[in-house]
Amino acid sequence: MKLTYIILPLLCISTVMAAQDSIKIHNHAEDSTDVFFRHLNLNEVTVTGVTGDTKRKYATAPVTIISPKVLRATASTNIIDAIAHQPGVSQLTTGGSISKPIIRGLGYNRVVVMSDGVRQEGQQWGDEHGVEVDGSSVASVEILKGPASLMYGSDAMAGVVILHPQPTMAEGEMCANVSSEYQTNNGLIHYSLHMAGNKNGFVWDGRFSQKLAHAYKNKYDGYVPGSQFKDLAGRLMLGLNKKWGHSRLTAVAYKLTPGIVEGERDLETGELVHDDEFTGHGYGMTLPFQRVKHYKVVWDNFVNLPSGYIKAIIGYQQNRRQEFEESMNDYELYFKLHTLTYDLRYVTEEWKGWKFSTGLGGMYQTSGNLGEEYLIPDYRLFDFGIYATATKNLGKHWLLNGGIRYDHRVLHGDELIEDGNQRFEDFSRHFNGVTGSLGAVCNINQHFNLRMNLARGFRTPNMSELASNGVHEGSIRYELGNQQLKAEYSLQADLGLDFTSRYVSAQLALFANRINNYIFIHRVADIIDPDYLTYAYTQGNARLLGFEAGIDFHPIHSVHFSNSFSYVDAQLTSYHQPITSDMKYLPFTPAPRWSSELKWELSHHSHTTVAHHHTTDAAHRSLFNNLYIAAGIDYYLKQTHIYSADDTETTTPAYVLLNLSVGTDVQLKGKKVAELYITADNLLDKAYQHHLSRLKYADMNLVTGRRGVYNMGRNFTFKVVVPIKM
Numbered sequence: 001m002k003l004t005y006i007i008l009p010l011l012c013i014s015t016v017m018a019a020q021d022s023i024k025i026h027n028h029a030e031d032s033t034d035v036f037f038r039h040l041n042l043n044e045v046t047v048t049g050v051t052g053d054t055k056r057k058y059a060t061a062p063v064t065i066i067s068p069k070v071l072r073a074t075a076s077t078n079i080i081d082a083i084a085h086q087p088g089v090s091q092l093t094t095g096g097s098i099s100k101p102i103i104r105g106l107g108y109n110r111v112v113v114m115s116d117g118v119r120q121e122g123q124q125w126g127d128e129h130g131v132e133v134d135g136s137s138v139a140s141v142e143i144l145k146g147p148a149s150l151m152y153g154s155d156a157m158a159g160v161v162i163l164h165p166q167p168t169m170a171e172g173e174m175c176a177n178v179s180s181e182y183q184t185n186n187g188l189i190h191y192s193l194h195m196a197g198n199k200n201g202f203v204w205d206g207r208f209s210q211k212l213a214h215a216y217k218n219k220y221d222g223y224v225p226g227s228q229f230k231d232l233a234g235r236l237m238l239g240l241n242k243k244w245g246h247s248r249l250t251a252v253a254y255k256l257t258p259g260i261v262e263g264e265r266d267l268e269t270g271e272l273v274h275d276d277e278f279t280g281h282g283y284g285m286t287l288p289f290q291r292v293k294h295y296k297v298v299w300d301n302f303v304n305l306p307s308g309y310i311k312a313i314i315g316y317q318q319n320r321r322q323e324f325e326e327s328m329n330d331y332e333l334y335f336k337l338h339t340l341t342y343d344l345r346y347v348t349e350e351w352k353g354w355k356f357s358t359g360l361g362g363m364y365q366t367s368g369n370l371g372e373e374y375l376i377p378d379y380r381l382f383d384f385g386i387y388a389t390a391t392k393n394l395g396k397h398w399l400l401n402g403g404i405r406y407d408h409r410v411l412h413g414d415e416l417i418e419d420g421n422q423r424f425e426d427f428s429r430h431f432n433g434v435t436g437s438l439g440a441v442c443n444i445n446q447h448f449n450l451r452m453n454l455a456r457g458f459r460t461p462n463m464s465e466l467a468s469n470g471v472h473e474g475s476i477r478y479e480l481g482n483q484q485l486k487a488e489y490s491l492q493a494d495l496g497l498d499f500t501s502r503y504v505s506a507q508l509a510l511f512a513n514r515i516n517n518y519i520f521i522h523r524v525a526d527i528i529d530p531d532y533l534t535y536a537y538t539q540g541n542a543r544l545l546g547f548e549a550g551i552d553f554h555p556i557h558s559v560h561f562s563n564s565f566s567y568v569d570a571q572l573t574s575y576h577q578p579i580t581s582d583m584k585y586l587p588f589t590p591a592p593r594w595s596s597e598l599k600w601e602l603s604h605h606s607h608t609t610v611a612h613h614h615t616t617d618a619a620h621r622s623l624f625n626n627l628y629i630a631a632g633i634d635y636y637l638k639q640t641h642i643y644s645a646d647d648t649e650t651t652t653p654a655y656v657l658l659n660l661s662v663g664t665d666v667q668l669k670g671k672k673v674a675e676l677y678i679t680a681d682n683l684l685d686k687a688y689q690h691h692l693s694r695l696k697y698a699d700m701n702l703v704t705g706r707r708g709v710y711n712m713g714r715n716f717t718f719k720v721v722v723p724i725k726m
Contacts (some may be wrong), residue, residue, distance in 0.1 A: 003006065003056070008202065009212050018650075019060050021031065023497045029470060029582065035591050042213040047586065057088070057441070057443060057449055058393075058399045058441055058471070059441065059451070060399075060401060060439025060440060060451050060452065060453040060494075060496055061144065061145065061146045061148075061437075061439060061451070061453040061455070062088070062144075062145040062146060062451070062494060062496055062509045062548075062555070063143070063144055063145070064086055064087075064088075064143040064145070064382070065140060065141065065143075065144065065214070066082075066083055066091075066140060066141040066143075067140055068139050068140050071138065071139070071140065071141065071705075072133075072179075072675065072677065072719070072721060073661065073663050073677050073679075073680040073719075074679075075183070075661075075681055075715070075719075076135065077096045077097060077099075077186075077188065077213065077676075078097060078099050078100050078130060078131070078135060079099075079131060079134075079135035079138055079516075080099035080100065080130065080143075080161075080164065080212075081093075081099045081133055081140075083101070083141050083143065083161070084099065084101070084102075085595065085634070087548035087549075087550060087564040087565070087566045087595075088103060088104050088145055088546075088548040088566050089101065089102065089103055089143060089595075090102040090566075090590040090692060091692065092107055092127070092588065092692040092693075092694065093690065093692065093693050093694065093695075093711075094128045094215075094261070094694045094695065095224070095226065095227040095229070095258065095259070095261050095695065096186060096213065096216050096227055096229065096260040096692075096712060097130065097213070097227075097229035097231070097256065097285075098128055098129065098130040098258055099130055099131070100124065100129075100130060100131070101113065101128075101131070101161050102158075102590060102692065103143070103145055103158040103159040103161075103338045103490050104145060104146075104158060104159070104511060104513070104544065104546060105158075105544050105546065105567055105568035105586070106157060106158030106159075106544070106569045107158065107588075108124060108125055109124060109125055109155045109459060109462050110155060110156075110157040110158040110459055110488075111124075111155070111156075111158045111159060111160070111161060111261065112148070112152045112155050112156040112159075112160045112161070113131050113133075113161045113163065114152075114160060114161070114162040114163065114297075115131075115133050115138075115163045115354070116163075116165060116250050116252065116296065116298045116300075116315070117263065117300050117313045117343075118296075118298055118300055118313060118317070118341045118343070119152065119155075119341060119363070120132065120133060120163075120317075120338070121317050121319070121339040121341070121363065121365065121550075122292075122294055122317075122319045122337070123319060123321060123335070123337065124199055124217070124711070125463070125464040125465070126460040126464065127694050128260070128290070128694070129292075129321070130256070130258075132254050132256065132292060132294035132319065133163055133254065133639035134192075134207070134209050134231070134235065134252075134254055134614045136179065136190075136192035136194075136207060136209040136233070136447050137165060137166075137207050137209070137233065137235050137252075138163045138164065138165070138343065139165055139166040139167065140164045140585055141160055141161065141162065141163055141164065141616040142161075142162040143159065143160070143162070144159045144160040144161075144162070145158075145159045145436070145494075145509070146158075146159055146453065146455055146492050146494050146511065146513075147159075147435070147455040147456060147457030147490055147492050147513075148160045148455075149405065149407075149433070149435040149455075149457045149458045149459075149650075150387055150389065150403050150404075150405050150435055150436060150437050150455065151387070151405075153361065153362070153383065153405070153407050153458075153461050154383065154385075154407055154409060154431075154433065154458055154459050154460050155383040155460075156638070157457035157458070157459045157488065157490050157515070158457075163543070165205070165235075165237070165250075166194070166196060166205060168196070168198060168203045168205070168241060168246075169196050169197050169198040169203065169241075170198060171198050171200075171201070172198065172199070173197065173198055173215060174193040174195075174196070174197035174198075174726040175195070175196060175223050175723065175724065175725055175726060176193075176194060176196075176723075176724040176726060177194050177721060177722060177723045177724060178191070178192070178193055178721075178722045178724070179191065179194075179720065179721040179722070180192075180719070180720050181193045181717065181718065181719040181720075182717070182718050182719075183213070183715055183716070183717045183718075184714075184715060184716040184717075185217060185281070185712050185713060185715035185716075186213040186214055186215065186216040186227070186228070186712065186715070187212075187213060187214045187281060188211065188212070188213040189211070189212045189213070190209070190210070190211040190212075191209070191210060192207060192208070192209040192210075193207065193208045193209075194206070194207045195207075198241065198557070201240055201241050201242050202238075202239075202240060203238070203239050203241050203246075204236075204237060204238050204239075205235070205236070205237040206234075206235065206236045206237070207233075207234065207235045207236075208233070208234050209231075209232070209233045209234075210230075210231070210232050210233075211229075211230065211231045211232075212230045212283050213228055213230070213261075213283075214228045214280065214281050214282055214283050215227045215228045215278075215280055215281075216533055216709065216712040216713075216715075217280070217712075217713055217715035218685075218687050218712060219685055219687050219708045219713055220687045220704070221272060221545060221709055221710055222271070222272070222280070223278075223280030223281070223696075224261055224272065224709055225259070225261065225262075225272050225273070225275065225278050225286065226259035226260050226261035226262060226274075226288070226289070227259060227261050227275035228259050228282075228283065228284075228285065228286075229256065229257060229259060230257045230283070230285075231250070231254070231255060231256040231257070232254075232255045233253065233254045233255070234252070234253045234435060235250070235251070235252045235253075236250070236251050237249070237250040237251075237543050239300075240714055243304070244303060244304055245301070245302040245303040245304045245309070246300070246302045247296060247299075247300070247301045247302075248297045248299075248300045248301075249297070249298070249299050249300075250296075250297070250300065251296070251297050252294075252295070252296040252297075252298075253293075253294075253295050253296075254293070254294045254295075254296075254471065255291070255292070255293050255294075256290075256291075256293075257285060257289060257290065257291050257292070258289065258290050258292070259285060259286065259289045259290075260288040260289055260290060261322070261695055261698070261709060262288070262698070263695060263698020263699050263708065263709050264698075264699055265699045265700075265701055265702070267702055268703075269703065270283075270701040270702060270703030270704055272709070275287050276288065278630045285328070287324060287325060287326065287327075287328065288323065288324060288325040289323075289324055290321060290323050290324075291320075291321070291322045291324070291331075292319070292320065292321045292322075293318075293319070294317065294318070294320075295317065295318045295322040296316070296317045296318075296321050297315065297316050298313065298314070298315040298316075299315070300313050301313070301661075302576050307348055307349055308344075308346060308347050308348035308349050308545075309347055310344070310345070310346050311343075311344070311345050311346075311347070312343070312344045312345075313341075313342070313343045314340075314341070314342050314343075315339075315340070315341045315342075316338075316339070316340050316341075317337075317338070317339040317341070318336070318337070318338055318339075319336070319337040319339070320334070320335070320336050320337075321334070321335045321336075322334045322335075322371070323335070323371070323373070328445045331371050332371055332372050332373045333369075333371040333372070333373040333374070333375070334369070334370040334371035334374075335367065335368075335369055335370075335371070335375075336367065336368045336370060337365065337366075337367045337471040337480035337497040338365065338366050338367070339343050339363055339364070339365045339450045340360070340363060340364045340365075340690065341362070341363040342361055342362060342363070343359065343360075343361035344359055344360055344361065345357060345358070345359030345360075345361075346358055346359065346430070348498070350393065353392055353393040353394065353395075354390065354391070354392055354393075355390070355391040355392075355393075356388070356389065356390050356391075357388070357389045357403075358386075358387065358388040358389070359386070359387055360384060360385065360386045360387075361384070361385055361464065362382070362383045362384035362385055362407075363381070363382075363383060364380075364381070364382050365379075365380065365381040365382075366378075366379075366380045367379050367380075367463075368379075369416075373470065373471070374416065374418075374423060374424075374469075374470055375464070375468050375469070375471070375479065376413075376424075376463045376464050376467055376469075376470075376481070377413040377414050377415070377416055377423075377424035377463070377467050378413070378414040378416075379411060379412060379413045379414065379463045379467075380410075381409065381410065381412075381414045381463075381694070382409070382410050382413075383407060383408060383409035383410070384407070384408060385405055385406065385407040385408075386405065386406055387403055387404065387405035387406075387642050388403055388404060388405075388439035389401065389402065389403030390402060390403065396443070396534045397442055397443050397444065398440065398441070398443075399440065399441050400435075400438075400439070400440050401438075401439055401440075402436065402437060402438040402439065403436055403437060404435070404436040404690045405434070405435045405436060406432070406433070406434055407432065407433040407434075407435070407458060408431070408432050408433075408512070409429075409430070409431045409432075409433075409460050410429070410430050410431075411428065411429045411431075411460070411463065411466065411502075411677075412427070412428045412429075412581075413425075413426065413427050413428075413463060413466065413467045414426060422470070423469060423470075424467055424469060424587075426485070427466075427467070427483055429460075429461075429466065429483070431487045433458035433460075433487060434456075434458075435455075435456045435457060435458045436455070436456055437453060437454065438453070438454050438455075438568075439451070439452060439454065439455075439460075440452050440453075446500075447499055447500055447501055448497065448498065448499055449496075449497070449498040450496070450497055450498075451494065451495070451496035451497070451498070452493075452494065452495055452496075453493070453494040453495050454491070454492070454493050454494075455491075455492050455494075456488035456489065456490065456491050456492075457488075457491075457515075458487065458488070459487065459488040460488075460490075461485040461486075461487065461519060461537075462567075463481075464479070464481065464483055464522050464538075465481055465482065465519055466481045466482065466483050466485060467481040467483060468480060468481040468537075469481065471529055471532055477532050477533050477534070477535045478528050478529045478532040478533065478535065479521070479534075479535050479536070479537075480524075480528075480535070480536040480537070481536075481537055482536065482537045482538065482539075484520055485517070485539055486517040486539065486625065487517060488515055488516065488517045488518060488519060488539075489515070489516045489517065490513055490514065490515040490516075491513070491514050492511060492512065492513040492514075493511065493512050493513075494509065494510070494511050495509075495510045495511075496508065496509040496510070496587075502523030502555065503553070503554060503555055504551060504552070504553055504554075505549045505552045505554075506550070506552070507548075507549075507550065508547065508548075508549050508550045509547060510546075510547045511544075511545070511546055511547065511551070512543070512544075512545050513543065513545075514541075514542075514543045514544075514573075515541065515542045515543070515544070516541050516601070517539050517541070518539055518540060518541060518542035518572070518586070519537060519539045520537070520538065520539065520540075520586060520587055520643075520647060521535045521536065521537050521538075521587070521648075522535065522536065522538060522587070522643065522645060522648045523535050523645075523646035523647060523648045524536045524646065525646070535648075538575075538576075540572050540573070540574055540575035540579075541569060541572070541573045541574040541575075541594065542571065542572050542573060542586055543570075543571055544568060544569065544570045544571075544586075544605070545568075545569045546566070546567050546568035546569060547566075547567055548565070548566050549564065549565050550562065550563050550564030550565060551563055558597075558600060558601040558602070559599070559600055559601075560597075560598075560599045560601075561597075561598050561599075562595075562596065562597045562599070563594070563595070563596045564594070564595050564596075565592070565593070565594045565595075566590070566592065566593045567592045568589055568592075569589075569592055569641065570585060570586055570589040570641070571584055571586065571641075572584060572585070572586060572587040572643075582643070582644040582645040582647070583643060583645045584641075584643075585641040585642055585643055585647055586643060587642070587643035587649045588643075588649065588691075588692055589639070589641060589642075589691075590639075590691065590692060591636045591637055591638070591639035591652060591654075591691045592636070592637040592639075593634065593635070593636050593637070594627035594634075594637070595632065595633070595634050595635070596628065596632060596635075596637040597630055597631070597632035598631050598632070599628055599629075599630040600628060601626070601627070601628045602624075602627040602628060602629065603622060603624055603625060603626070603627045622667070623666060623667065623668075624664045624665070624666065624667075625665040625666075625667050625672065626662065626663070626664060626665045627662075627663070627664040627665075628662065628663055628664070629660075629661070629662045630660070630661045630662070631658075631659070631660050632658075632659045632660075632661075633656055633657065633658055633659070634656070634719065635654070635655075635656045636652075636654060636655055636656075636657075636688075636690075636691070637654050638651065638652065638653055638654040639652045639691045650696070650697075650707070652689060652690075652691040655686055656686070657681070657682050657684075657686055657688070657690040658682070658683045658684050659679065659680060659681050659682070659683060660679070660680040660683055661677070661678065661679040661680070662677070662679075663675070663676065663677040663678070664677050672723060673722065673723075674721065674722045674723075675719075675720065675721040675722075675723075676719070676720055677717070677718075677719040677720075678716070678718055678719075679716070679717045679719075680714070680715070680716050680717075680718070681712075681714070681715045681716075682712065682713060682714050682715060683714060684714070685713045685714040686713075687710050687713070688710065688711055689709075689710055689711060690711050693708075693709075693710035693711060695708055695710075696708040696709070
């Protein structure tokens with residue numbers, strides 16, 4: 001480890017910002033939700049992604065929350081982009097519309113994304129597949145860092161991202177809001193209409209959103225052909241809230257049409273090759289592009305019992321992905337995926353310091369290839385898991401928790417004969433996994449919390465890793481699966497220390513993770529298609545070490561100076577052949593990152609009665625409330641820890657991005673009538689390539705000697721949210 005990696009975290013010890021806690025809120029309107037976040041002691045909020053519902057100060061593993069206000073104030077092109085600034089969290093990107101969450105160096109099927117109470121099942125195994133969720137429908141985000149297989153089964157090895165919808169309204173209340181957004185770099189136009197209410201326990205929540213963006217630009221590539229996108233989303237929830245609990249039915253439709261950035265260049269000019277219809281600032285799609293549709297229906301039930309509660313959720317999802325390469329109307333690839341998920345759990349009330357829970361859950365999947373091109377075979381998947389947990393409160397300072405789980409998964413791939421040759425063979429695989437966790441938290445005093453956790457994670461290979469055989473257009477490569485892959489197992493230890501005082505909030509989170517049978521993709525010498533490099537899946541043993549650290553210093557109430565640092569060291573420890581220096585590190589590990597922000601809150605008056613604080617005359621007279629201005633930098637250190645064998649990965653130089661933002665509530669006669677946000681990202685128009693950008697490996701520019709496509713240049717975002725009380 002370089003000396004810089006040690007010095008920087010010592011300067012910033014840890015990070016605890018308002019966005020780093022987890023919360024469960026019921027029956028709050030949008031405004032009261034923000035007030036709740038602002039006034040409640042953050043150690044008292046309730047985390048929902050753990051065993052039952054637990055106050056954050058008793059959570060043994062790291063948990064992060066991103067509040068509604070922070071989400072609305074963040075400039076992004078998709079929901080994962082909005083959360084990727086959190087310590088320990090990053091994103092693997094393919095252009096502006098496709099982002100995949102990376103938690104502590106692990107992503108793809110090692111991160112479970114929960115939306116509307118069920119795990120989001122699209123095509124998260126692929127590089128060019130994002131999370132099919134409308135960011136406007138997400139009210140807050142809860143991030144669990146570390147193995148969470150105990151509660152979520154296979155795939156939750158790195159952690160879980162829980163996308164919480166808007167809480168239901170209080171009895172007798174109705175509200176609506178309209179939001180709109182514009183970004184200058186890619187011309188992004190976004191609007192969303194929302195309405196919700198509660199009448200005699202009958203609750204409803206509806207939303208319609210649309211987003212359009214033309215190609216983004218940077219000073220090296222100009223406009224990037226294929227980076228334009230559009231999406232359309234609708235959501236409707238109907239249900240009952242009663243004393244006995246609730247029952248809600250949610251239906252979601254989401255359509256994303258992203259372009260495909262091929263990165264091909266003219267040999268003489270070095271410019272990116274594009275379709276004749278491409279103009280750079282046009283919103284129309286040009287070849288090639290994808291069309292992704294995701295439909296979801298969720299039935300969520302919660303029943304209060306004298307001794308606890310029962311929660312039952314059933315969800316159905318249908319994911320359709322089409323690729324158009326030669327014609328705007330005729331697809332070459334069409335992959336359809338059906339998923340049925342189920343989850344049933346019982347959680348007891350606390351009794352003599354003890355709290356128990358037990359549950360079962362799983363899913364059934366079936367897929368079909370309906371186009372002319374194939375990457376993976378038609379397949380079927382069935383799994384189930386059963387678990388039990390226990391929590392013991394040992395008094396004022398100590399709490400222990402732990403549990404055990406068993407999972408079983410069956411995967412079957414169908415045979416395919418193409419032009420007399422066997423493209424895919426018929427095969428089945430069975431996997432069994434036993435996982436668990438044991439943790440403790442010590443509330444040393446009112447200032448210090450100590451957290452310890454040991455957890456075992458489990459993940460089965462996905463169908464892409466087992467059986468892919470074809471060109472992966474979005475990844476710009478030919479991929480080969482490996483049917484002999486074994487299930488991954490991890491053992492991770494977490495140690496955390498929190499500190500809170502009047503002027504300083506801080507947190508240090510250390511982790512060590514060992515993974516057996518770690519699956520990764522690497523380049524091979526075989527050439528199957530002369531137009532593409534060939535990559536194949538393999539596996540070995542790995543270990544990951546790292547930490548998140550930071551500090552939020554607020555010498556006066558209105559000024560906050562926050563610093564955070566994230567670091568992951570991921571290495572291959574054993575392989576079927578001797579590990580050479582170019583194979584030492586795992587591919588696509590996030591670069592060390594230091595983030596710093598100075599925020600000045602120029603005015604802050606509550607317009608809602610909370611904890612006996614009433615609106616002041618000054619607040620009534622003021623046009624602006626909650627006015628702030630902030631300046632920040634994101635410093636990505638040079639990433640030299642790469643898997644460079646067979647030119648699989650290349651180093652990424654260090655770079656610094658300067659960002660500015662301002663936001664305020666606009667009010668008339670003491671009532672909020674709008675929220676306004678202006679942000680400037682990459683203010684100095686830095687030309688850079690994020691280490692986890694897939695476009696970094698596109699064609700070489702023979703004129704300049706630069707390889708790949710660069711990230712977005714300077715971008716200003718203007719956002720307005722108008723609440724409508726009814």
